[in-house]
Amino acid sequence: MNRLIITLLALIATSCVYAQEKHLFILSGQSNMKRLDPETSFSPAVREAFGEDGVIVVKDAEGGQSIRRWYKKWKDVKNYKSMKPDTTADPSTIGDLYDRLMKKVDAEIAGKSIKTVTFVWMQGEADSGKHHVVYEENLKGLVQQLEEDLKLGKVNVVIGRLSDAKMESAGWLEIRRIQQSLCEANPDWEWVDTDDVNGENNGVHYTRDGYVEFGRRLAEKSIQLID
Numbered sequence: 001m002n003r004l005i006i007t008l009l010a011l012i013a014t015s016c017v018y019a020q021e022k023h024l025f026i027l028s029g030q031s032n033m034k035r036l037d038p039e040t041s042f043s044p045a046v047r048e049a050f051g052e053d054g055v056i057v058v059k060d061a062e063g064g065q066s067i068r069r070w071y072k073k074w075k076d077v078k079n080y081k082s083m084k085p086d087t088t089a090d091p092s093t094i095g096d097l098y099d100r101l102m103k104k105v106d107a108e109i110a111g112k113s114i115k116t117v118t119f120v121w122m123q124g125e126a127d128s129g130k131h132h133v134v135y136e137e138n139l140k141g142l143v144q145q146l147e148e149d150l151k152l153g154k155v156n157v158v159i160g161r162l163s164d165a166k167m168e169s170a171g172w173l174e175i176r177r178i179q180q181s182l183c184e185a186n187p188d189w190e191w192v193d194t195d196d197v198n199g200e201n202n203g204v205h206y207t208r209d210g211y212v213e214f215g216r217r218l219a220e221k222s223i224q225l226i227d
Contacts, residue, residue, distance in 0.1 A: 021115040024056045024108075025222060026146075028070065028101050029123035031063030032160065032194075032206060032214070036122070041212045045219035050226075056108050060101040066126045067135065069097040071142040075134045098142075102149065117152050118222045119143060122160035124175040125204060132171035136178045156188050156225040158218055163194040165204045190221040 025046060027033060036042070038057050046055045068074035072095035127135050147155045161179045166172040183191040197210030206214060 021113045022056045023050050024114050024117045027059035027120045029061050030065050033122035034061035034063050036211050041215035042219045049223045058105050067138045071138050118156040120158045124162050128171040128175050132174040158221045159191045161191045163198045165202050192217045
């Protein structure tokens, strides 16, 4: 009888540990991420998929910012062939938004068991000028940086591909190509189409309904990667 009780208690303890495991979703990027309210579509969708207490959603974004504000080993265009870190940019701004984001993440996950991590990224507009030539290496480096800092294993990645707002720009098209090709080359990465969420005038920013749909699509891809 005592052995049975011990076994039952062990099973209960194990089930409690698993019940506390969380799926972490980290949302970041520039203005189109900043304007997205996760509660309109993203967060409800992932809660429905994984339970009200099974998810943690953290968002921190800033409009008009280059990826250098997140990636601490950012490579400037003038050094892209050697891929040496830039030494002319203000060092106080390289990676500062990443630090702000991770401060929020660390506070939310403290004392919690994290089952999966999904990085949801909507950024690239600010790098579509001359810096598009180094965007691929910088984006891959940012994801690696996140994995190394979190120490929670492989990170899933969901990217909002740049919309059709500036299809006349070669750099804009290249960012779109990079985002899509990286996702197609990595089984843990997915991209989301935004060409139809920015209104009839194809603006850089999305419509009110567009942001709701954008959030729904980001959630759908995030759920698919986990499932």
